[in-house]
Amino acid sequence: MTPSQAAKSANYRMEQSGSNPLYDGRYDDANPAATIAPPVQLYHPVFARFIDDVNNTALEIPGEVLVATADLMHKASGIYQDEDARKSKIRPALKKALSLDITNLVNDDRTSPDGGIMWTISKPEAALDHTVALAIKEEKRELGEGGCDPSTQASFSVQRYWVQHANNALRALCCCPTFLIAFAGPWISVLGAVFTDKCIPQRLTDFIWMGNGSVFNSHACRRVARVLYSLTRSLHELRRYYTTLPQTGPSTRFFPSPKEFQCPGSSTPVRFEYAEPLERDAGCVAFLCKTKEDNQSIVVKFAESYCSEAHAHLAAKGMAPQLLYCGPIDPSPGAPSYGGLKMIVMEYLEGKTVAQVEQHNLPGDFAVQLKKIIGVLHAGGFVFGDLRPPNIMVSKDKVKLIDFDWAGQMGIAQYPLHLSSRIVWPEGVGPLGKIEKAHDLAMLQALINPV
Structure with a gap:
């Protein structure tokens, strides 16, 4: 089934009691299975740095990020007639706040998340020219619409993305660190995911309110901007990681990164x-x-x-x-x-x-x-x-x-x-x-x- 179908409550419960669950801590109450995994930051330090940045109230946020975040919050506060109307407003605003392009992403089986932040690894000497998803985004017009949680759908989407045949070589080399962005109405959450012998998505933030709830909104805006700026910094770090990833040598897929x-x-x-x-x-x-x-x-x-x-x-x-x-x-x-x-x-x-x-x-x-x-x-x-x-x-x-x-x-x-x-x-x-x-x-x- 597609990620959007798998994320619906009844199907999600069935998936979590099956042979290939998400290791996100959730389980079928009638048929419990162990789905707790080591923290994703042990597999790649980019997630540890993101968590530090998000919690660092002294992190200096560029003025243009604050301004772009304020605009994004204003647009996220809107109640839209349909998903297309919302996406036409939200995607450009999110792109500006992150200073990174968000593009369409289509898998081999024609399933498609709501967007991805992509990076092309080009190494002519190794005959390598591969585009990798640094982040995958799933969004809903409002929280609860579509019968599933967008963070769960994003988790199924990253699993679907990395099992594609085109990603086999890269998946054999590393743990495939990827950020996930779950966006619903005026709520946003950031997750981190790795792919070892299993898919491990973990929530790095709660769902954060992005709406304009008060005339005094500067503190809330700075909080959201810190999350988005931290994500931008981490995505640039992830870009460097994939660019310099050795194409030969032992795999770093199955074990923590500290050595x-x-x-x-x-x-x-x-x-x-x-x-x-x-x-x-x-x-x-x-x-x-x-x-x-x-x-x-x-x-x-x-x-x-x-x-x-x-x-x-x-x-x-x-x-x-x-x-x-x-x-x-x-x-x-x-x-x-x-x-x-x-x-x-x-x-x-x-x-x-x-x-x-x-x-x-x-x-x-x-x-x-x-x-x-x-x-x-x-x-x-x-x-x-x-x-x-x-x-x-x-x-x-x-x-x-x-x-x-x-x-x-x-x-x-x-x-x-x-x-x-x-x-x-x-x-x-x-x-x-x-x-x-x-x-x-x-x-x-x-x-x-x-x-």
Whole structure:
């Protein structure tokens, strides 16, 4: 079915429970499937920079962009008789605000989004002359018209665009970073999308009101202008990326883009390549990697929070893998912040998690070792919070903790907002509640004395 048909509620629900869903976090309530994926900014820094710019109230916006945005907001406030009348006013105004041309785009199967911002990669030496969509736009006369959300339709449109035969070569080389613009009535939203082994569209802004709702409208105009100017800057960056993309060499399609870290006290970065994700789950953000200089196996993961102090405390006693790095994804000057995401690098352990080992194959002193580890952790003033089989490693009969995302100082560390309802948590555990020593001990007992 076409993207506009697939985006309608009943069809969207069916698509999300099928074999090729959008990994946008939505699912069929009657037939849930995992559709959460890693953040798109991990696959390409252009999205991280866009997010930084949008949130930077000190970003200097050119006067002509402010003027063009004010005109666009005025036109978006109109109530139009039909879509053609609206497009005739909105498209030129949006083009002027972005300082980029918006053209028609027709796929091989004759489906067509409402517009695209295109760029031609011309490399005569490589016999390459290919036009790529930097952005795809979908719009509605009013929000809710047509029976679908334009941001969902744009997501299906980018999926349809990149699976075309003409894009096979480019899709094999990279993750196909693309911006999506969803425009309905006086509302606009910007999304980012990548194509790995799946299509991952993610909303980078909410739907933002663009209408003239007050005689005092300067603040709202500056906010919208900042979004549009940030998008322009990011599209220029994306143009440079596609222009300089190597036509040979390893694909950058399936893994995050960060590929180096710097050990504390060293001035030389350690470069690495991704080998495979450590879990089959679509949302996996932990990877087995190989260092380029000496081909050593390491684990690289990404997290919003991580207690490096608790990890280092146990690692010093051989009760956790050695922690090699925990800090910003890219600490270089001028690099995007990645929304505060951290990169964590640790030694790779040969072995299996307790979740992968049959109970009768655990070391005979498993309970003794685990009790000692938790005792050492608590004695150091830390709590763990998530003492479950996937977070405990058995390596050469030695038990080690491997995940410190929730760990923290006793009396301070809190549980995250989202706790799985499929896990039986100890009494008193709840979203944003304090992680208590008693909770760790209760989970410890459940592990060593399973019912």
